[in-house]
Amino acid sequence: MEPEDRVIVAIAGLNALIGALDRDGYRVLGPTVRDGVIACGDISGVDELPAGWSDEQDGGRYRLTRSGAETIFGFTSGAQAWKRFLHPPRQRLWRATRDGDRVRVHAEPAPDERFAFIGVRACDLHAIAIQDRVLTEGAYPDPFYTARRKELFIVAVNCARAGGTCFCTSMGTGPAATSGFDIALTELPGEGGSSFVAQAGSPRGAALLRDVADRPATAEECAAAEAIVARTAASMGRAMPDHDLRALLLDNPDHPRWDDVADRCLTCGNCTMVCPTCFCTTTEDSADLSGTESTRTQRWESCFTMDFSYIHGGSVRASSRARYRQWMTHKLATWIDQFGTSGCVGCGRCITWCPVGIDITEEVAAIAQG
Template sequence: MRGRSPALTLTLEGLQALLAELRRQGYSLLGPSLVQGDFGHREIRGVADLPRGVGMEQEAGTFRLVFREDAELFGYPVGQPSWKPVFFPPSRLVWQAVRSAGGWEISLPREDLPPVALLGVRPCDLAAMEVLDRVFLRGPYVERSYQARREAAFIVAVNCTRPGGTCFCASLGTGPRAREGFDLALTEMVTGEGHWFLVETGSDAGRALLETVPHRQATAAEVEAASRALAAAAGRMGRHLEMVGLKEHLYENYEHRHWAEVAGRCLTCGNCAMVCPTCFCHHLEDSLNLRGDRASRRRVQDVCFTVAHSYIHGGSVRPTPWSRYRQWLTHKLATWQEQFGCLGCVGCGRCITWCPVGIDLTAEVAALRRGETPPAKRE
């Protein structure tokens, strides 16, 4: 059962006890970590492994960590890695085959993965998991390896009180407060009362876990303080995306002159799609050993920016960079809705920050909205 319960309060020691309990229950705990100046998600043991007082300055094409004096453990929005690789590994063995006297013997890899607990999943990334669930679990075919990984995961979300320069979840309603899809959701507060967390439970598993560690009912003042912090965060988004009428506008402007303008900058390197928490494109890669008696097939994460991605008999359907950028953006913001009943964008801003030349989805959409749509308003 998922659904909201009255808010509770957890101390820093309480959080440590909670993480220890998750590990005691056999979860492999993945959380934010800083190694050689690189922020990512790695296996952690507890609160002591979390970076403290870390912030992020993000602009189009630029990311810098900043180090503050405060004690906040989650005082930043999102870094380059999303949680997508946990459920959708960038390279996964699909099958392997060995040739014997009797012919080819095909075997599937065993995937006995320990259940993972994810700490610090932001509301935009939770929304992205919901999008990928629609893609991999709710269509006519279910992706079994995704399903196995997804169902085994315990999710501790963290709401965002410090959005970044390229964030726009508030425009899409996907943040800065998590609404569903978590087992536990924390709002970190450092106030005169000390360092504490407002906790919401989103599942029976979350409630059960919380029962094992010290906690108490939140006071009205605590709930109010957390709400104020999140409301303030919603007002401090670095970017904004106007969605009203956007789908129709994109459909009516396939030949908008701005597509060619973007193509003058777009490297077709594919970084935007690689860091996107919802892009799920991949290709199958076959390999054969020299003796020709061992073969394997891997599923490898791919992007719609390569020429090969749209290759069909006789050539590529999207040979030009501008047609590839148009495909990506239009899919994320328009055709995805026809395909999966939701947007392919969650407002995390990664495609903006991690574009090597700072191409900004929100700015490109704003430019595309200016002008064109001629022939008699295209109905």
């Protein structure tokens, strides 16, 4: 994208963008402060965004802090990835009604909800692209994800700082948004409030930007935006070791480090819930008391549960060692065989939200040490 394609959008312009998306029938979702964290929720204007908020993140630790500046996007990844909207925690699949021996199965219709996501970071853009591969590009696409994804409008935000557990630079997934968005913003702090250097990534994005932009960005403004992202890249506190991770993990299924991490891992599955690419689900069937109607609901499932690998008689992966190994080996190694890409985007959520602070980059480093 050439600098002349970039425009300046003021706070009012961002507000207008949210309004325009709302008028176009989108359900606009963005980061908000809720329950002491940054969570994604419905927004109707720019004043609902977490201006002035930042965060401190470390292994097993998350604190919202006042940033001391009035920037809107001064925080980093929250616990929730966007998958909770595209691939929700619960999804009814079908309903069956019974009249005597006659049973009719009513498929759950494809959702017609159109989402607009405001403030998607580069790591999460990659995560969405990865879930696209998993859930839409196989022989049997997930009809619900596919329908929601088709209508999705994405406003990306380049990261102005690296979070305490971020390692996107080493995964090649950030901090700059390079593709997969309709509009990408870089926030420029200023005396009279922030403004944004904006670029379009799609015709839809370009059309909307024309309506809400103030003016073309100057070369200085473009350089300032790039400097912000470059500084973020340089300040990344963690890094995934530079290794052929696929070979490393597939060659080390019996590494003693698996025992070590198993001693710490509580197999709570938090990492899989907050991971923006973890896609596993299970199903629950339920019937009403009269037995005339039953439903099947799909819900998120974690490979850390004993049920996950249960076959008559017991779990295939009964030890926490085996379950942690399955999660990490899948994420970083077999995912590549399955989908042509790593399953990790370096967002750091699994580190922050692990109750005992297990750090995937540290575990890889320990295995890589031999």
